[in-house]
Amino acid sequence: GAAQAFEGPARQALVTNVVPADELANAYTLNTLLRQGALIVGPGIGGLLIGGVGLGWTYIANGLSFLVLTAAVLAMRPVPQTPSESRTTWDLVMGGLRYAVAQPLVLWPLIIDFSTRALGSSRALLPIFAKDIFLVGPEGLGWLNAAVSAGAVIGGVVLGARGGIKRPVPVLLIAYCCEALGLVFVGLSHNFWIALAALFGMGIANVMAEVPRITMVLLATPDDLRGRVSALSWMFTAGGPQLGQVDAGILASALGAPGAAIAGGSAAFLAVLLFSAPLFKRRHVSYADAA
Template identity: 35%
Template sequence: MDKPLHPFRIANFRAYWLSRLSGTIAQTALAIVIGWQVYGLARQTMDVRDAAFLLGMIGAAQFVPLFLLTPITGLVADSVDRRWIVRATTALIMLVSAGLGFLTWAEALTLPALFCAAVLIGIARAFTGPAYSALAPNLVPRESLPTAIAISSIAWQVGSIAGPSVGGLLYAIHPDVAYATVTGLFVVALLTMLTIGPVPQPPAQKDRRPLVRILEGFSYVRRNRLVLAAITLDLFVVLLAGATALLPIYARDILHVGAQGLGLLAAGMGIGAATTAIWFSFRPMKSNVGVKMLIAVIVFAVAILTFGISTSFPLSVAALIVAGGADMVSVYVRQSLIQLHTPDEMRGRVSAVSQLTISASNELGEAESGLLASLLGPVGAVVAGGCAAIVVTLAWARLFPELKRARTFDPPDMLQVEPQHGEAKP
């Protein structure tokens, strides 16, 4: 049997991968810069706890439009050319970044402007995520699909974890440098996406009512217990144990390392994720994928707990490196299971459901972190979240035995996974 064609040998996939990597780095770098500026402006008139609450509300400002639009965005990704969805939303965030850069340069930046920018970013992300995720399988032959999904996941995860370090370090050099670089990365993402030629996509099912098609995505996730377990585990663990939103507080008021230290703290997770991604590129995970995901999630929670109680800058960075590596393992497994267990005609809608949970765990998690920090203090919030995440992981291992029995990513090799023949075809 011939060896499957490597996705990077396909020009369309190379352009897609570069677009997703550069766009994700830019997007997450922009988020850390916005967070730092919100916290800095808030601390001019507020104490730490009140500023922490306002910092968390930036996450809520991004989550609300994404939550409201998710049922629609999955349907759009299954009905409209996915390339143009990504192009339009990338252009929107690029303009938002350029606008914030101008306001920063003109010393006219305000909290309302930052919150308006967060809402626009949330709207763009609501459409971009499902389109990006569903587009990758359309660019490669089926035999190359597992590798393409893994590589696509790596681009997103490495970009999402490394991006904050880029934003923090560049902002420490100068705010203008940070915004110019972020905007330039969005330009790269847009231009590379424009080079992708026509690709096959399932035809829009115009004979089906939109509401029925929207609900099919949620129904598929609910009925496929393995996909449901993978999605919801990530939702609750990162919702509870995510500490990214509080990094500006740790950098400024706990570890006292400033914007440059903020970049290094954020770089910790990027280093861990990138190292793990490189390892998987040479040694793909092939066995006991469910158990390894559960172990990785426990390691992530323990690492975040360690970061929360640390008063040593080197130890804090080391804990975040471990957290980033463990998170990469979890995302690698989750994304591969979701994509390989979902038929192409439903991939946009299922990806939208997955993105909703990811955003709930990230952006809504930021709001939760800010609220807890305003009540318990930042250290108390991180420690409580880390402990709760460990409890949730142990509970999920018991509630969803499908995770422990998942041996490989290939559906025929799975044990005790409910057949989805009725769900696979609308």
């Protein structure tokens, strides 16, 4: 977790230096396809390796794969440094925060993402649904988790086929609403296949929200602030889901898993409506306008 806090913002800030602005959304669509595809294929490969060579060698192979990717990054040409005046760490941090607060296309997508993930997380509830509601056991749980990733892959393919989004703000807001309502449908459903379809739809909505959000935040941020704003973005987008799992567990203990899903999804939907006004005013903004 601590390593990702350094790696994630640096990777996001680096992408804008190697990918043209008009191709940034497509680049993040491809990134989402690869990441979600790995979530589908990875467990199967891991299972084969554990069965063939054991858990220890599987961890070693996984670690070596990171070394290969690290070598590929080190082989890239260094990004040119822009000269800047000497400032304290506190001033640097506050500079990024002040910019994010003053820029609606940065601030409000992050607030909406954090609030919806903190209120409407499904991951912690799926084991309860698989075991106690649908009675499908570990295999069914695997299908429930895979449905979200499969939906994200399809969503990425759709975004890639469209060749870009002309008006990212409406797409982002609708996607967050659909994802929240999808969780409500999971809670209302007592049928495994209906819940599977709802989770698949949530995966599509997730990528439809993620790609415009990341692209807008990066394009709306100047080069000298991009690393700091990316770090702030990482705090929001990584912290929300973790808090959401805690919330989901507390709600599930009080209301049961279906009640927790309905309450969490409804709260996430209301959060989108509550925080969408500043973005709705900018619904005609394109990626070019954000840059």
